[in-house]
Amino acid sequence: MKQYLRNTWDGIFTVLVGMKVTFKHLFTPAVTIQYPDVKVKLPERVRNRLYVNMDDCIGCDQCSRACPVSCIEIETVKSIPGEDLGITSNGKKKALWVTKFDIDIAKCCYCQLCVFPCPTECIYMTDVYEFAEYERSNFLYKFATLTDEEAVQKKLNYEKFQAEKAAAAAKLKPETPAQTENKSE
């Protein structure tokens, strides 16, 4: 009988305790946020979408080599003398035309290993994390500032320059073979 009354009391009292707890929570401010309208402040060193500042890129290919998943593809063309490519923000002289700088962000594992070797600090992580796409091909980010025609042009320029150089060298060359000929004779 005593146990019975005790059970009854516990049954009522414990429910009241629980109700007190939930009633308190009714007036505590919500811990959730209205996500697309309000966003959580990101940590300072957060790693998200990669970005390349092409003004500073010297096309050294170090980021591409550092990438453990090979998601960065870089192609460069040497500049010919007389072409001025400008200098980077930390004073390095640019010597290469970057004809292709593709990052396949779908492959990227956000390790930030590409960021450290960059001599001009032009590749870095931004705080953008909403970049879902419907097509996988949209994840191939092209950073190269040159258009395709320009890239082809630069390539032709360089090849032309090489050819001219070779031709110039060939002009000089006959003299030397002649000398050797003479020697052999």
Added chain:
Amino acid sequence: MYQFLYNLIGNEIIAGLLVAVVPLTIILVFALFGIWLERKVSAHMQDRLGPMRTGWHGWLQTVADLMKMLQKEDIIATDADKTLYNIAPVLVFTGSFAVYAVIPFSSKLLGSEVEIGLFYVLAISSLVVAGILMAGWSANNKYSLLGAMRAAAQIISYEIPTALIVLSMVMLTGTLSLDKISQMQTSSFWNWNIFGGAIFSLSKFLLIPFMFVGALIIFISTLAEVNRVPFDIPEAESELVAGYFTEYCGMKWGMFMLAEYGNMFAVSAIISILFFGGYQSPFGYLGNTIGAQWLVPFEQGFWFLAKGLTLVFVQMWLRWTLPRLRVDQLMTVCWKYLIPYAFINLIIIGIISIL
């Protein structure tokens, strides 16, 4: 209300239909409001925000859900018993809707002035059990059947403590008419039945503790009758998918939902009539004070809705506080605790009311 409309229109059928529209509107509006309230209460109790995008604090969310529900395809399983399957939701809704026929929303707004209102409520609300069993059986699904069996066992068991408390209130008030019970508890909250009724005597003070016990018991047992948490084992989404309405979809499912919310308000209304003075104001009426008699019925309607909604809120509050009972615990609570207490309460109230 009926008499007024009958005098106005002069046709029994049209007047009757018009009277029936009032509680239907109340159920529909309450269901819209109740589902939204349930979501907000649950959300804020869990430190969330709940629906926020549809209208001010998401108040149109239920309307949006209703639109979605109306557009859904009406799927009936091949092996289901189609006739029973289609009747069941209607029957369940009818059961909960018919209760409103005798509930006095205010002294001027009540559907039927029957003398045996309480008896009618107890009888007609049992129709829900038949509907639930039909739904569970006809769906030809194990979960549905299990849910229906549990629901039937639970509702029938918990009708006993409910009936015992109703009986003790009938002994005290000497009437089965809900309107008369409401009228008895007039003028002040001190005259409510939970404070021993309107007659000022020694027995009033003796009754108070037993009235509290009675109110508690009838609250628990009606909570079980409408299948709300912690007594929701017929629905038990974690074990039975959705219990007896597992196979239903679209608006038929919506009718079960509507019936659930209709029932919630109906039992809250019954409790508030029996113990908390029904439509009576706890203080007195503004209309009487300023001499505007026409205002009184509206005030009464307000107080009735306020009391009903408060009890509905307590039901929701309990839902988001307690876990679900096991089947054996459910039966223990009913047969070993509620019924003996209700019996003792009945006897004591009987003795006191003789004094």
